[in-house]
Amino acid sequence: MLDFCGIALEHPIINGSGTFDAIAARRAFGDALLESFPFAAFVTKTVTVAPREGNPPPRLWEVAGGLINSIGLPNKGLHGFLAEDLPELAELPVPLIVNVMGFSRDEVAELVDAFTERDEVAALELNVSCPNVETGLVMGADPGEVAALLERVTPLTGKPLIVKLTPNAGDVPAVARAAEAAGASALSLINTLRGMALDPGTGQPWLGATTGGVSGPAVRAIALAQVYAVARAVEIPIVGMGGVQTPTDALNLLRAGADLVAVGTESFRDPAAGRRVAEGLGTIVANRT
Amino acid sequence: MTDERTLAPFGRRAAAVTWRARYGAYVVLGCADTGGPRPQAGQFYMLSAAERWGGGEGERPFLPRAFSVLRAPAGSPELEFLVEDVGPGTKRLAELREGDEVLLTGPLGVGFTPPRETRRPLLVGGGVGIAPLAILQDQLFPNAVPLLGFRDGAHAAGAELLIGARIATDDGSAGHHGLVSELLEAELARDSDVEVYACGPPAMLEAVRRECERRGVPAQLALESGMACGFGACFGCVVATRGGYLRLCLEGPVIDANQLAEVSAPEKQPAGATPANR
Numbered sequence: 252m253l254d255f256c257g258i259a260l261e262h263p264i265i266n267g268s269g270t271f272d273a274i275a276a277r278r279a280f281g282d283a284l285l286e287s288f289p290f291a292a293f294v295t296k297t298v299t300v301a302p303r304e305g306n307p308p309p310r311l312w313e314v315a316g317g318l319i320n321s322i323g324l325p326n327k328g329l330h331g332f333l334a335e336d337l338p339e340l341a342e343l344p345v346p347l348i349v350n351v352m353g354f355s356r357d358e359v360a361e362l363v364d365a366f367t368e369r370d371e372v373a374a375l376e377l378n379v380s381c382p383n384v385e386t387g388l389v390m391g392a393d394p395g396e397v398a399a400l401l402e403r404v405t406p407l408t409g410k411p412l413i414v415k416l417t418p419n420a421g422d423v424p425a426v427a428r429a430a431e432a433a434g435a436s437a438l439s440l441i442n443t444l445r446g447m448a449l450d451p452g453t454g455q456p457w458l459g460a461t462t463g464g465v466s467g468p469a470v471r472a473i474a475l476a477q478v479y480a481v482a483r484a485v486e487i488p489i490v491g492m493g494g495v496q497t498p499t500d501a502l503n504l505l506r507a508g509a510d511l512v513a514v515g516t517e518s519f520r521d522p523a524a525g526r527r528v529a530e531g532l533g534t535i536v537a538n539r540t
Numbered sequence: 541m542t543d544e545r546t547l548a549p550f551g552r553r554a555a556a557v558t559w560r561a562r563y564g565a566y567v568v569l570g571c572a573d574t575g576g577p578r579p580q581a582g583q584f585y586m587l588s589a590a591e592r593w594g595g596g597e598g599e600r601p602f603l604p605r606a607f608s609v610l611r612a613p614a615g616s617p618e619l620e621f622l623v624e625d626v627g628p629g630t631k632r633l634a635e636l637r638e639g640d641e642v643l644l645t646g647p648l649g650v651g652f653t654p655p656r657e658t659r660r661p662l663l664v665g666g667g668v669g670i671a672p673l674a675i676l677q678d679q680l681f682p683n684a685v686p687l688l689g690f691r692d693g694a695h696a697a698g699a700e701l702l703i704g705a706r707i708a709t710d711d712g713s714a715g716h717h718g719l720v721s722e723l724l725e726a727e728l729a730r731d732s733d734v735e736v737y738a739c740g741p742p743a744m745l746e747a748v749r750r751e752c753e754r755r756g757v758p759a760q761l762a763l764e765s766g767m768a769c770g771f772g773a774c775f776g777c778v779v780a781t782r783g784g785y786l787r788l789c790l791e792g793p794v795i796d797a798n799q800l801a802e803v804s805a806p807e808k809q810p811a812g813a814t815p816a817n818r
Contacts, residue, residue, distance in 0.1 A: 275772025275790050278543070279648055280550040287550060296775075304784055308804070311766050311776035313603050316594065318768060322775045325785065467602065468594075519769035520594065520604055522645060523551030 255488060255511055256411035256436045258346050258373050260291040264501065264529040267492045267515030268350040268376060268415065269296045269322070270466075274339050276522060285344055289525030292346045294513070295336075297378045299351070300358045302328035307459035312448040317467020317494070317516060319446045321460035324352065329365055337371055346373035348413065356403045367408040374410055380417025380442040391417040391442075394429035401433035411436035413490065416481070418470075419445050423477050424484035431485040439490035439513065440481060441474045467516040468494040475507050482508020496524070498531030545650045546580050548771075552604075554590055557640045558618065564697025566668065567623045567634045568610065571642055574617045581676040582651025582762055582794045584608045586770040587621065589632050590641035601629035606767045608672040608739065608793065609647065610701065619644075622671040622701070648770045649793050652676055652760050655735035659758070663687065663702075664724050664748055666740025667695060672762050672794075674701050676737055684737075687727065689720025689744060721747035728755050735759065736797075746803040759797035763788055780804055 252259045266289075273293055277284050305325030312319045327335060340347055349372050353359035359377065366372045379391030379400065390396045397414065405412060414430040416423055418441040427438055443464025448457040456462070474493020482489055491509025494516070495501050501512040512532075517524040559570040579585075586604035588594070594602035611620040625634040636642065652672070655661050663673045663686035673686050686705045690696040693713035699705040707715030708723050716723055721744060728734070732755045738748045739762035752759040765788045768774040778785035779792070781799045786792065 269775075270773060272772045272775075275787070276550075278545075278790060279548055279771040281547040283547075283550040305775060305778065308776075308778055308780075308785075309766060310778065311768055311774070313600055315600055316602060318603060320768070320774065320776060325775055325778075516768075519774050520588070520602075521552040521643075522769070522771055522773075526551075 255292075256374060256413075258292065258411070260346070260511070262291045262529045262533060263505065263511045264290060264525050264532065265292045265348070265490065265511055265513050266290045266294050266518065266525060267513040268294045268378065270515035271518050272296060273343055274336060277339075280522070285342070287523070287526060288344050289518070289523050289529070290345060290514075291511075291529070292348055292373065293340065293343050294348045294376060295340065295350050296326060297324045297350045297352045298326050298329060298332045298362065299324060300329050300353060300361055302326065302331055309457060309459055310463075312457050312463070314446070314448070314465065314467075314469060317465055317469035319448055319458065319463040319465050320443070321458040321463030323460060329362060333365065333369075337369065341371040347371055348374045348376055350376040350378050350415070352378035356400050359400060360404050360407060363404045363407050363412075367410055372410065374413060374436070375408065376413040376415055376439060377404075378415050380415050380419070391415075391426065392420040394422075394425045397426050398429040398433040401430060401435055405434035413437040413439050415442055416440040417442050418473060418477055424480050427481045427485050431487050435487060437488040437490065438481060438485065439492065441470065441477050441493045444470055444473065466494070468496055470494050471500060475503060478504055478509050479507040495528060498528050498535055501528050501532050502535055543650065546577050546583060546647050548646050548648055549576055552643045552645045554641045555619070555644055557636050557638055557642060559638055560636065563700055564694040565624060566695070566698045567625070568701070569621050569623060569633065569636060569642070571619055571621075571644075572617045573619045573644065576644075576646065578614065579609050579612050579619070579647030579675075580651035581679045582608065582649070582672045583647035584649050584770070584793055585619070585621070585644045585646030586648065586767070587633060588629070588643050589636060590643050593632060601632055603629070603768050604643070604645070604770070605629040605633070606764075606770055606789070608762060610671040610674050611678060612675060613678075622668055622698070624668045645770060649789055650791070652680070652737055652762075652794050654680065656758055659733055659735040660684075660731070662724075662727060662734040662736050664720060664736055664738040664740070665689070666720055666744040667691065668698075669740035669744075669762070669764070670698055670702065672739050673737065677702055687720050687723040689723075689740065690714070719747065720744060721751060724748060725751055728752075728757060732757055738762070742803050749797045749800060749803055752797055760794050761797050761800070761803065762794045763792055763803065
């Protein structure tokens, strides 16, 4: 077992928020999912105060070594999540990390408050970085904004607060230092990089929301560089992610300074990718000691 | 649709390609899936080639592609898929040969259900969308006459995959010169005590939906949408329904026509585009 912010985890592989829906996966795969759950902790898709239907389709575009998505954070809203999703997620065999996003500090405070009361929730991850929603960029791109947000919400909770950093910021290590100084328990990075695709027939933007976030192996080298830089800027634990497909990719993020590694887009290609990466990483580590 | 789907084993598995046959513009791949259950008609699989698919070179294709199963003969591990080379993913799959391997996840989604009341099943397919009608004929409706539409004679060769099909082609090179929806209109005028089972391009499905709505005929439509994952993770495949967006991979691909105000316009399917599902 390893310790992450006081949470005991069986191995260092978790999922990236929004890349695995455990409730949907249980409908597709049944309880076999629980018997060989691929992640050491489960991170939910982003929860907002109000329900969101998400962006108009099309929402996906495949690029060389990855994809661009513009999903738009569809979710049932705080009350729908608490009533319908949380009881099902509490049945998972691993600790639960709830990812939240607000359009104002008050909204984030409301979300943090609500989940602080729930014993099913081991930690919270703050989405200050989703490039699909305009205001997400603002909070996560500026050290002062991140500090002000954390100063508002850290007094509200005893649960670990993980700040998910956006790569679409001028100085990511500066944002990381500001988050640490303002009380963040851990940092996670990278979120998707803003990108777009044009409809080859019309020359107009393909995605319903014009731009989207690039993920997959196409961003792996960028993730490695940002994790490496942030690990040298802060003392708090880091969840590294970006284009992880193999145990070696995960090992490289750990070597760059991450404490945990998240698998994201690769789960789209192989639902059990997290387990494959965790087992392979375990073998590599065992062979070296 | 009821949620009595056949569940997929968790994770992706390899299956050997055991045979390959060409039907005009289409390729049928047979593969031996020894690790999974037999699918229901209308369920689908996410497929990729084991080699040269999003590997070290980082080229497209990267994501697996969704295919409704064409046939799944009882008492055998065999699964058959119908492939048309229209993009980097389908091109790679169409070039596979006996002895190559595919990686698959499935069966996924919910399939077709039996007709309501005493209605007679009527199958309507267009292009590569004829695939789930073959397994439907095998499993549920051996005597149903399929109405199939194709672009031209090369594509109409796919009609051999079903039994007793009546054909329409856009260019008149085989069967009725015109649209399959015209065959449907004539058939419904003759006898509307039917339930329609349809799969095909959006414009065809919308014509089918409108005609069925006009005559009060129930219809089950197997839709297509670009999917990254096939099991509800990516939220990329949503279709607009009367009740809001539905994830087609989880709530479909077979959707009751009365859930739809329309089958989404095909303006985002221009010639030459190779979106994530091609």
